Amino acid sequence: xxxxxxxxxxxxxxxxxxxxxxxxxxxxxxxxxxxxxxxxxxxxxxxxxxxxxxxxxxxxxxxxxxxxxxxxxxxxxxxxxxxxxxxxxxxxxxxxxxxxxxxxxxxxxxxxxxxxxxxxxxxxxxxxxxxxxxxxxxxxxxxxxxxxxxxxxxxxxxxxxxxxxxxxxxxxxxxxxxxxxxxxxxxxxxxxxxxxxxxxxxxxxxxxxxxxxxxxxxxxxxxxxxx
Amino acid sequence: xxxxxxxxxxxxxxxxxxxxxxxxxxxxxxxxxxxxxxxxxxxxxxxxxxxxxxxxxxxxxxxxxxxxxxxxxxxxxxxxxxxxxxxxxxxxxxxxxxxxxxxxxxxxxxxxxxxxxxxxxxxxxxxxxxxxxxxxxxxxxxxxxxxxxxxxxxxxxxxxxxxxxxxxxxxxxxxxxxxxxxxxxxxxxxxxxxxxxxxxxxxxxxxxxxxxxxxxxxxxxxxxxxxxxxxxxxxxxxxxxxxxxxxxxxxx
Numbered sequence: 001x002x003x004x005x006x007x008x009x010x011x012x013x014x015x016x017x018x019x020x021x022x023x024x025x026x027x028x029x030x031x032x033x034x035x036x037x038x039x040x041x042x043x044x045x046x047x048x049x050x051x052x053x054x055x056x057x058x059x060x061x062x063x064x065x066x067x068x069x070x071x072x073x074x075x076x077x078x079x080x081x082x083x084x085x086x087x088x089x090x091x092x093x094x095x096x097x098x099x100x101x102x103x104x105x106x107x108x109x110x111x112x113x114x115x116x117x118x119x120x121x122x123x124x125x126x127x128x129x130x131x132x133x134x135x136x137x138x139x140x141x142x143x144x145x146x147x148x149x150x151x152x153x154x155x156x157x158x159x160x161x162x163x164x165x166x167x168x169x170x171x172x173x174x175x176x177x178x179x180x181x182x183x184x185x186x187x188x189x190x191x192x193x194x195x196x197x198x199x200x201x202x203x204x205x206x207x208x209x210x211x212x213x214x215x216x217x218x219x220x221x222x223x224x225x226x227x
Numbered sequence: 228x229x230x231x232x233x234x235x236x237x238x239x240x241x242x243x244x245x246x247x248x249x250x251x252x253x254x255x256x257x258x259x260x261x262x263x264x265x266x267x268x269x270x271x272x273x274x275x276x277x278x279x280x281x282x283x284x285x286x287x288x289x290x291x292x293x294x295x296x297x298x299x300x301x302x303x304x305x306x307x308x309x310x311x312x313x314x315x316x317x318x319x320x321x322x323x324x325x326x327x328x329x330x331x332x333x334x335x336x337x338x339x340x341x342x343x344x345x346x347x348x349x350x351x352x353x354x355x356x357x358x359x360x361x362x363x364x365x366x367x368x369x370x371x372x373x374x375x376x377x378x379x380x381x382x383x384x385x386x387x388x389x390x391x392x393x394x395x396x397x398x399x400x401x402x403x404x405x406x407x408x409x410x411x412x413x414x415x416x417x418x419x420x421x422x423x424x425x426x427x428x429x430x431x432x433x434x435x436x437x438x439x440x441x442x443x444x445x446x447x448x449x450x451x452x453x454x455x456x457x458x459x460x461x462x463x464x465x466x467x468x469x470x471x472x473x474x475x476x477x478x479x
């Protein structure tokens with residue numbers, strides 16, 4: 001994919017479809033108190049071992065679809081993504097990106113499970129699937145060439161390339177510390193606390209380009225309240 | 228290493244392991260801090276961790292003075308730096324940009340252990356598994372480096388998660404302290420791992436763990452008969468494999 005794609009573009013409104021994975025419905029219910037009718041998901045899926053009875057009843061009453069998915073081999077996130085892709089197909093929607101809110105904090109195994117879902121996503125869809133939580137974004141780059149727009153003004157100061165699955169032969173441009181056909185690998189070289197190539201005042205930031213031979217996890221900071 | 232080793236021994240007040248403590252720049256759990264601090268033979272802060280320590284020990288700071296604070300000092304505040312310097316804590320500026328503050332702090336810790344000829348069983352790190360995703364991954368990278376820096380186990384604890392990198396070979400993990408949370412996990416962070424386990428609810432039988440194929444998350448322990456102690460978890464792996472487990476906080 002050599003067209004430029006901007007990860008943080010998604011923080012501008014608006015979503016065509018909205019879903020909660022199991023206990024995410026509790027989170028949504030709590031944070032939208034006083035305004036809940038404006039935040040009704042299209043569906044809630046999962047094995048329903050986290051959603052409370054009260055929250056489940058509330059959304060069911062409002063007409064949100066509840067889709068119980070009992071498959072124990074796949075996480076609630078993977079299952080929710082599969083349903084989302086099916087909905088997009090069925091409704092023939094034109095979609096550019098699937099954005100996931102949450103999944104990068106809390107239990108360490110859950111953070112890793114979220115990354116595993118990104119791996120599965122590579123074979124489930126051509127659409128980019130990204131995860132945002134607090135001030136971090138994660139996006140798995142499939143093998144090949146990528147051009148990432150990083151000039152929204154929402155980018156935090158750090159970015160990172162993490163060879164989670166295994167060694168990645170990597171070349172980049174647009175970073176402060178670029179890689180020149182080098183192997184990223186845990187125990188040898190992992191790019192963390194990297195940042196963007198400085199630009200002259202008034203000039204837009206150049207896109208970051210990344211070439212990799214294996215799936216490579218791109219992660220970047222998001223400005224929250226201007227910092 | 229086929230002797231049994233218990234990851235959560237360090238949080239047991241009655242635990243037998245002799246530990247050294249490294250604190251990283253993340254919000255600190257007060258209970259974890261108190262238990263680990265009281266047992267540690269050496270205590271260090273990596274850069275901004277000193278700010279965290281300073282804040283959480285207000286009113287009692289003299290009882291929580293680290294042996295040294297190391298790092299490039301771009302996070303520690305001037306006030307905190309001056310406070311600990313006045314109290315006689317060593318400030319060790321390490322400007323190496325290729326290594327993280329955590330890796331550098333660990334290197335100094337190992338040197339101190341050698342110099343002072345201390346008998347140590349485990350190096351415990353507080354913080355490093357939450358916040359920025361790249362920092363979580365950088366902490367895991369330090370665990371990889373640690374495998375070639377020392378034979379001592381190096382583990383990381385933050386909130387209700389523990390992380391420990393299993394080097395290639397056989398491991399026997401004690402999981403019967405009563406502090407174990409309900410979940411555990413084997414994560415092939417660096418690449419594929421040929422893995423066999425016992426003692427888990429979902430064991431691996433000479434299977435390959437690999438991102439995109441099989442990652443063991445939300446696993447748990449083999450059920451035991453009432454009154455019987457939990458059997459150790461054994462893990463055999465051909466590559467470094469990240470073990471992660473939940474810690475009971477306030478009984479849940």
